[in-house]
Amino acid sequence: MDTTTADPLVGRLLDGRYRIESRIARGGMATVYLALDIRLDRTVALKVMHRSLAEDPAFVRRFIGEAKSVASLSHPNVVHVFDQGTDNDVVYLSMEYVPGRTLRDILRERGRLPAREALEIMIPVLAALGAAHQAGMVHRDVKPENVLMTDDGRVKVVDFGLARAIEATNQTRTGVMIGTIGYMSPEQVTTGGADVRSDVYAAGIMLFELVTGQQPYDGETPMSVAYRHVHDTVPLPSSFVPEVPPLxxxxxxxxxxxxxxxxxxxxxxxxxxxxxxxxxxxRMTNPAMTQSQPHTGTPSAAASMPQAAPMHTLIQPRAETPPQQQKRGFRPNWFLVALAAVMVVAIGLTGWFFSQTEYIAVPSLVGKNLAVAEKNATALGFTVKKADGQYSEKVGEGLVLRSDPAAQTEVEKGSTITLVPSLGPKRVIVPDVAGMTGNAARVAISADGLTVGSVKRLANLEVERDKVIRTSPQAGEKVKEGAKVDILVSAGMVMPDVTGMPKDEAAGYLGGQGFQVQVNEVDDDAEPCTVIAQAPKAKSEVDKGTPAQITVARCQTDFWDWFRGDNQARDDQQFGLVPAVIGKDVKDAKAELEALGFTVRVQRLGNRGVVQYQRPLPNSERPQGSTVYLWQ
Known part of the structure; x- marks a missing residue:
């Protein structure tokens, strides 16, 4: 399926200048298009920012400033920026079009690269970064996806300044780290700050990936990878690929x-x-090719020659023995005779030696008590060495987890067996993150080898808004490594729903909760003196002391005129007294009212489970079937 046909920007003329021809690629922040600059009649690459970024004024301001800085950066290994602009809802960057592939594409195709070739790619990348650093710029997102390899073998670095522009958006204000986690320096993870040495760190990670075919750290979550960047030392590439040179x-x-x-x-x-x-x-040379032969990109004459051609067998007639040699007698080579005699003796001694060595099979010790296993092995003539214990979910603490050599291996009697005891299942103590921000709690939980589960918000006046109330499992509990820990975060004060409540009760309740209450009366068909609207809206998160406005149906209306008009009372209509249920359990109150023929509607103010307010008021006379409102 051709995805460009469904793209609304394909075929559009941006800013009266750039005609978009086709879509090249789509990433997390922008989409890249091939376009024609009709003013200068040249092909360009247009990077169009995604709508979520384009709608952020802070991003647009920073983006324009960064584009101007990058446009002034002239270097053969930097993708040149021509222009920047906006066209209604489109924010774009006009850049040099570089036909070719990204370094990521090459890594996917070839895996790891030889050290020399990897350095030949890194050198122009570092030259581009060095030029930017000299100009006071930091890339902030060095990775193979931002390195382009042209069709003629040139190396170009792209996306200077884009990460810095994104730092001005609302995304970073909600705690999102800018950069790619696999290449992020420790200081970017811990503080969010980056300088030229952060680019150097990312370049080092990229060189590691080029020569090994993989990044140094992997993990189930980005946070676990970030934790390793902060706390671990990047391993040597040769520990993954032994042939990587020490240099x-x-x-x-x-x-x-x-x-x-x-x-x-x-x-x-x-x-x-x-x-x-x-x-x-x-220098690595291929002996099958002549060094002076230039690489033309087409098969050479030797390469196209049938393989059987140089493989003919050369047959020559057997040479005649010279007459003078035929007449000579046999003369033994005494050196060879002596060497053969020594070898015969050596072979005999070797056989004798092995015939005197007793071999024995290593017993099965896994799963046995360590002391018992040690006693059994010693009784068979083995020397026992105990290694450091290791955690296991399958083998209990104090039992043998593994032996080296393994069971049934034939070894000399008296050999050493190394026993690895089990430490039992590894358990991690849930850290106490109460009072931390949600992001800080995530980092602390991940740092202890646990996984962050759900994060929920709950109204709580005792804990500051946006701070952690508690976790589940609770702090101090021992859980399996990698277990999920749910976080409950305080939403602070939540605006209660007082709609339908009598005016005085609503105003009194809100005032008691710390709100500054303003009451407005309007003409309305609702029951007089009851709340018909409120601001802020019910269940919205608010700060203590927030002004609250309630709108009530005008109280001066004669209640019985309203009641008769609203209910159109008939002579045969059954009436009953509404009992007082304030202070009773909500379930009991509801059952009592329904037994008297009333319909009950319960509205929540808190989590008490007890009736705090009711409408109609106690001992009011209402027709059977009328609705009674309860607030708990």
Missing amino acids: VDTLVAHATARDPQDRPADATAMLVAAVDAHRMLP
């Missing part, structure tokens, strides 16, 4: 130091180190 290990370790002070000062400093490493790496 590359050193370069990655320096760039990804957790303390920014221990990294290269900026991308230019890392560039110098990368060039030195590239110079000292041995």
Whole structure:
């Protein structure tokens, strides 16, 4: 299916200048289109921001400023920015069109790259970042997706300044970290701040991925990956791929130091180190190709030759033995005779040695008590060594989890067996995050190896708004590693629903809750002196002391005139007295009223379960079937 045909921007002329031809790619923040600049008659790439960003004034202001800065950055390895503009609901960036693929596409296709080739990609990337750093700019989102490889082999870096513009949006005010978590430096995770050394860290992670084919950290959640960036040291690439040279290990370790002070000062400093490493790496040549032969991109004559051609068997006639050699007698080579005799003796001694060695099978010790297993192995002649314990969900604490060598392995009698005891199931104590903000609680829970479950808000006057009330399971409980922990966050004060309540009761209740109450009376068909509207709306989160306005049906109306007109009382209509149920359990009150023939409607003010107010008031006379309102 051609997705461009359904795209409303394809075919549109933006700003009277850019005719959009087709859609190239779509990302999390923007969509990239191929367009024709009809004013200059040149092909450009248009990056159109998603609507959620374009509607944010703070983003648009920052975006325009960053676009101007990036446009002034002229470097052969930076995608050049031509223009920036807005066209009604569209915010766009006009850039140099670079036909080719992203470095991410190449990694997906090829996996890891040889160290020398990886450095040949990183060097122009670092040159581009270095130029930006010298100009006072920080990229903030260095990753393979933002590195373009042109069809003719050039390397271009894109999206300078976009992350900084997004920092001005409402997304970051709700605690969203800007950047890609796999490449984010420790200081970006902990403080949200970034400088040139943050770009150096991301470049080090990218070099790691180029030579190993994977990122150093993985996890079930982005927060667990972020935690490892903060608390772990990036492993050496050679620990994943042994053939990675030590020079590359050193370069990655320096760039990804957790303390920014221990990294290269900026991308230019890392560039110098990368060039030195590239110079000292041995050149890898292919012996099957002539070095002087240029790569043309088409099959060479040798490559296109049938493989059987050079494989012919050369047959020569057997040479005749010279006559003088035929006449000579046999002369033994005494050196070879002596060597053969030594080998015979050696083989005999070896056989004798192995015939004297007793072999025995390692017994099955897994699942046994450690002390019992040690006693059994010692009785069979083994030497026992105890290793550090390991956690296990299947083997109980104090039992043998694993033996090395494994059971039934044939070893010499007297060999050493290493026993690994089980520490039992690993349990994690739920941290106490009460009083923290929701985001801080998430980090603390993830840092302890647990998973954040649902986050719910609840009205609570005792705990400050947006702070954690409690967790489930509660703080201090021991749970399985990775278990979900739900968070309950205070919504502070929630505007109660007083609609339909008598005026005096509504005003008194709201005043008692800390609201500044204003009452407006209007002409209305509703029951006189009852609330028909309120502001703020019911159930909205508000701060203590917030002004509250209630609108009531005018009280001067003669109640009985309203009652008779509203109910159109008939002579044969049955009336009854509404009993007083204030202070009673809501369920009991409801049952009592319904037994008298009234319809009951319950409205919630709090969680007490007890009737606080009622309408009609106690001992009022009402027809059977009338509605009685209860507030609990």
